[in-house]
Amino acid sequence: MRPDRRKFIRQTLSAALGGASLYSALGQVQLLQAASLQPSYVFNDYKALVCVFLYGGNDGFNTIVPYTQAAFNAFYGAGGVRPQLALDRAQLHPLSDLSGSSGDGIQYAMHAQMPQLAALFNQASSPLAVMANVGTLVGPVTQAQYLAGNTALPPQLYSHADQAAYWQSSPPSNQPATGWGGRICDLVASANPPNIPILTSLSGEDAFIRGSQVNGYVMNASQALTVDLPWDQHGQLENAFYALQAQGAQAHILERAYAGAINHSVATAAIMQGVLNAAGVPTFASFFPQANGYNFDAQLQTAARLIWAAYHNVSGYSGLKRQVFYVNTGGYDTHSDQLAQHPDLLGELSRALSGFYLALNSVPITGGTLARVATAFTASDFGRSMTTNSGGTDHGWGSHQLVLGGAVQGGRFYGNGCGFSGAAANYGLVMPSLLDPTSSFGVPSPNLNDPGDGNGRLIPTTSVDQYGATLARWFGLDHSDIALIFPNLSNFSPSAHYNPAGGYMGFLA
């Protein structure tokens, strides 16, 4: 524990600002060299975190569903919670949950289109855990507090952009808003070689990959695009092109930002194409039969390849100790026609995510397989309402998420009304899907996880901060830094399901 961590970060940034390097050849990446002059993290192993973001708000409550017959009936049957979204029970994949971690004595199952992930959950030494009812929180919230309106809530609940930003930033109120993927990388950057991206998106830009110092590299799902200028017999074109983009030379701030972007792109693409084309880096093609170069499967395939390359110190990509990847897919905003659309989404998720694990698990390393060094975790804008909009579901709040990797203590559910203070009646069930959470607006619902606004949204019982802290701890950050990354973490107290002094939520060893 270093009590002067905050001071340290300020010093390195101001030191960089004093020099000319701030907007130099490799843009933000270069700044890290300045930071690396200060003593900081030293790792002797390699680890990777992979954020799998499901845009639109996945309906976790039709992803992992009650299987025990009576509970199934209460949920999907006539007069139940979701009669219009009923799944075929015979097609579901029951989850063994040998430890009874669902906490409510009920057996759960995964959606019919998720056989691969269900199998991983059910296997011995399972690598797949379910983080139950997690979502955006400033601090613990009870139904009574929500109804009374006397406690801090994440701003703009149920709004896509705001809640996706909150999930990725937690909280997004800082200006400029940074993401926790970026903030984690700010802290571990100095443990890595300069210039090689340690924070890489395989599909687009978003808050998660923005740090104060580290700005994530955004590439395509299967390639990093290089700039290829036409041939010039006079040899002038390239000189002129780069002279016009000279780093930091422009008078206008947006011109400097653009020049920074193109220089960062050019320098980094050369590194990435080098490693992706390097001899010996496996394609893992057999684990991603539906990867086509640009889809979600391809994103995870490329992430697996890069993790392999980093672990094996492929030339040009060597010396990496910590990396964060960002992959994503969309279409989860299932307001209508959910029974037709949701299965395809879950099928894609199960297929590609399991492929990622199995690919890494096929590579033996000392003491295990490469799967041990990578942890993938899902996130999404929000969960969805228990109620339906005739065929679909509306924006919700808490939802279930999946964590997958060789270091995951899988085969069980995590979470509870963790950290809540007050009467036991305020504690939620781990899997809070069963009581009808709907009631008229402002009337307390029998399910104490329901905010009571009449749409069956569930108040999360675990916060994004607690979820992220668990991942950050496994990544090797010390407690004081984790508290910096997640400034609201201190609002959550230890409980039987949450041990901040140890592994936080506990799903990673």
Place this chain on the structure above:
Amino acid sequence: MYNHWALRVGACALLLAALPLVAATPDRLPGRMFGDGMEDLVAGPFNDEDAARFLAQSTFGPTDADIARLRQLRYAAWLDEQFNAAATSQMAYYNWVDDVLDENTGTTTLREGWFLAALGGPDPQNNLIIHRDQLRQRVAFALSEIFVVSDQNALLSQFPNGLSWYYDVLVNNAFGNFRTLLEQVTLSPAMGVYLNMLGNPRANLAQNVHPDENYAREVNQLFSIGLVMLNADGSPQLNGGQPVPTYQQAVVKHFAHVFTGWNWSDCDSGNFLDCGPDWTTGANFETPMAAFPDWHDNGTQAGNDIPVKQLLSYPGAVNGGVLAAGGTPQSDLAFALDNIFRHPNVGPYIGKQLIQRLVTSNPSPAYVARITAVFNDDGSPAHVRGNLKEVVRAILLDPEARYGHLRQPETFGKLREPLLRLTHFWRAMGARHHCGRNYSVGGVTYHYQNQPYRYAGYVTAWGTSDSIYGSGVAQAPLNAFSVFNFFQPDYAPPGEVAAAGLVAPEFQLHTDTLVANSTNSTAGKSFGLDIAIACDPDEDIGDVKIDRAQDAALAGNANGGPGDPPTRLIDAYNLRFLSGQMTPFMRQTLLTALNPVSSADGPDWRFQRIHRALLLIQTSAEYMVQK
């Protein structure tokens, strides 16, 4: 709660702000032009550079002809000419391809129609009709980035006619009243599908069915007032240091109950939950949604309805924003839209975004406040609220729009959007469709032979996704990833821009991949797609290609080489592409690169100078920022 991270970042921002911006040497600054606000603004422009700069904000890219026209008319008359120019209809083009050419239409038809309107010029079905409504189309495109629908939606992608019809709503109302625009957007089937108001029934608690909140939420959050109470100058109202929310969740729920009972115009009430698009013709996408009272929550159905609906509450709200029971779908909708329209946030919220789309990413609060005032009262005897024509006029003739580049030379302006760079390039370079033939597939004949004004082609016009077509544009109208558009108005790229407290929304689209791909594709369009290059007779569709020959005479007087520098070409492109704002450094860099090209390089040496100039200019950091 003590937020350490905010404290830390805040400290950094302060530190950065205290530093001077990078000191620029004189050759890194554009020459100071005439026009610093001392003369009568509306009497301008007084030179071609000011004219080009105005056109960069108000059209899809300056051309020499438009610069001359603006100088002849001056701002006020030019604006009036634009306000009165006939609107180019996307449906008109779509229907021509569908009904007259008798082709199978699709997303490509939609894109061709958009480029026809954006590029302007002759109509393909009657070359005597000249599309000149540049300002209307530019404003409509800006509106399409606020009132977002997208053919990335699975259903909408199958009905491009519905998107054409929707775009016409934006075009037709670009100079109309915001209240009318809001209603026509609300009732358009494309929006109804995209945000689920179409077919939204009143609650049925027995089935645990509740009205969908999607449209209720976004019409407030994105299309009108935003999430926090604003001052007239666009700054957030604070209470105890925290922004004041415009509404709570209960308000969204109540709006959702108002927005029930609307469906396809040809639906019948007994079939409300099962009505769908007309899969054969798509015709019901081309009429506004119709009301079905039995399915509308008007507050009278006990248990299911909300009897008294609390909508937006603000000083002066009619009836305190409370909608009483007993209305019709139409009267309830009118009450709800009036309730939104009258909210004091609409002026600053919409006004600031229109400024950002046309002029600058970071308007001063005073600029926003001036536009808000016009939105709130157009100054006419009737004191009309929401007059978009006057809002647009005020945005473009504001002293900050006209002189911001002189007063804030290091921050004023905006990153150009990829699609606007493409239209600019094509307009400035006389592009038209070239090559292609009339060919038949499955009994349908397609017509791309001798069709200079059908803007078709996979390489350029139609391709948007970098990974699929390699077009490098990564942006097409009505093709955003989500309702949050290609970029959000408050996006700040990490680093110097964010640290300075500025935003630059368009950077959100400019990922590492896009900037590389865009550079490469500019090379292809500059070097390889010219109407002087012979066609492949087997090519079906052809492509949009530029006309380098139009500028050949500018590229050299004699035989090229250092003794015959292309100064006239650089000057012309400085005007057309950079509104005369090219720095001496960039000018010298271009001359150094182009000078060696001479007649020894072949008879097309002038073209070689042109395509080098185009590539270097269109990819340069200086050009990227519209200032």
